[in-house]
Amino acid sequence: MNRLIVISNRVTAPKGSTAGAQGGLAVALAAALRDRGGMWFGWSGEQTDQFNGHINFQRNQGVTTATVDLEEQDVQEYYDGYANRTLWPLFHYRIDLAEYERDFAGGYKRTNQRFADTVRPLVEPDDVIWIQDYHMFPLGAELRARGCDNRIGFFLHIPWPPRRLLGTLPNAQALVESMFAYDLIGFHTEEWLESFCDFARHDMGAVIEGNIARLGDRHVELIACPIGIDATEFAAMSQSVPARLAYRRMRDSADGRDMIVGVDRLDYSKGLEERFLGYERFLNEHPEERKEVFLLQVAPPSRVSVESYQRIRQSLEGLSGRINGAYADVDWVPIRYVNQGYPRDQLSGIYRAAKIGLVTPLRDGMNLVAKEYVAAQDPEDPGVLVLSRFAGAAEQMTDALLVNPYSAEEVSDALYQALRMPRQERVRRWEKLMAGVQEQDVTWWAETFLQALEKADMTVN
CATH class of the missing domain: 3.40.50.2000 (Glycogen Phosphorylase B;)
Incomplete structure (x- = not known):
């Protein structure tokens, strides 16, 4: 079984027991990593005066974590800014609360590039990479630009907004285009999947054939795969x-x-x-x-x-x-x-x-x-x-x-x-x-997505 590399905005080391106040996603990802082996990479939640790419490795309850600290500007622009003041309200249909600032978008791009630079040397040729959520939409494309030809999947844990709402996001087409670097994109529901296809088809000229979206010489497979609990x-x-x-x-x-x-x-x-x-x-x-x-x-x-x-x-x-x-x-x-x-x-x-x-x-x-x-x-x-x-x-x-x-x-x-x-x-x-x-528990969710990722056709990308 290929090693699994999970990448998410925040990394939560497993507690000494399941009693800890961990969110559902943290519990789910830890369970998948224990089953398959591998590493969980992301932001530590801590800040540093100057980003240097230093990685803190830990092993807890059978899960290896690798975390990096971010600069204050990264946190303000990437996390507080673009992720939580731009994408989060827009993707939850609250266009009235969405804030569009160039500095936010720039910080989001810069921080995803830093994540890619840092994690790329840790990736082995046969690893399967699973990127999580809206904080990291462009990370797959950044890894491809650094020569990573592994299977890369992406799962979105929030809704995908209707076409007209997404169209209010500056450079929305560039964001969606970057997602064609993935081999598989997962959504919780058919509704979110169909909304993605609607934008890709009508605003970008993508061709949708069954569960495959094609854009130029690239394609990505799509799956509705609702997460569960243990x-x-x-x-x-x-x-x-x-x-x-x-x-x-x-x-x-x-x-x-x-x-x-x-x-x-x-x-x-x-x-x-x-x-x-x-x-x-x-x-x-x-x-x-x-x-x-x-x-x-x-x-x-x-x-x-x-x-x-x-x-x-x-x-x-x-x-x-x-x-x-x-x-x-x-x-x-x-x-x-x-x-x-x-x-x-x-x-x-x-x-x-x-x-x-x-x-x-x-x-x-x-x-x-x-x-x-x-x-x-x-x-x-x-x-x-x-x-x-x-x-x-x-x-x-x-x-x-x-x-x-x-x-x-x-x-x-x-x-x-x-x-x-x-x-x-x-x-x-x-x-x-x-x-x-x-x-349809958490094990079903992880196995369903990862099996689909391993079977995804990589001949075009």
Whole structure:
């Protein structure tokens, strides 16, 4: 089996146990590397006064990591700038928040060139390279320019925007053209894949033949391959001592009330403002449910240096305060709003204690919280997943209660339906959801993509 080189913006060394507060992608990539051997390369998250290409190698839990530090200007222009103030809002359909600055684009190109210069000497002839996400769209082309003829795949973990939205990005055609350096590009859903093809066909003259896009003398194969979780491991984790303690703590603090849980990074794409308004609508329309239910929203901050993220935090603090002020009583608060993260084992216990998992992003490439919530449930008495139809996960998880997160009425109605749902129907829906989560798990995702990459036709590129 060929060695695997994973390249991503950030590298998260595996923890001593699976209990660490690692994101779903970090857990997935570590699992793939343990299975195949290889190396995970990317930014350390640290800054240096002058970029020198020094690589810090570590080995943890069977995974070798190789990280580099970036200069402050790189971080400001490549990461805070082009990645998170230009690409992220645009690809999540928030053109109103996208910022187009030449310095951002220049820093993005420069930093990807630095990544290519640094990792190229580490690549052996038979290695398979798997590049992750929007931070590194042009990295494959940069590696090709440095003589790398290995199989190179790219996976996009966020949505691909519609053609007209992408057309607002300066030099959008150059960005897409650079992606034809890959042998395989993966998307979570057919919708994102079709949007890529639509732009390539109509704005660039590419020819789409089945799952192959051709542009001039180059071609790239395309695949819809939704990421999953390690469902077996997460279900077992929900029975661990920390999970049981978290479960008991939540049940004790609930004092007989039903808990609705939301767990999201603090981001405008997650629809948290709309979620709070939908919950407020529920409280207003169903006064008999007041004091019988509460919403726990876990929202650890992220990208705190970006102004739009500062604004969403201020907005949510104001909304939660207003709703609590309007509806709370001396012995009940309708919203528990928590700005910190929790280890995965504790989260599994929190999920298990919740009658409803409320996952309502305005737009999301996948959303693994929905799958974790399902995996953590008690098979005999499972909770109900309320899921945005605009999350990538909705394409697979059709037995959830699917809602339009922009509609406070739909969210309110779904909450009421979930609370009133008979146990027999809850079990039936959960069994179907769990079967899908187990079948298309993280191992399936990695194997499906990597097998397609190894079979990709390289005769043209």
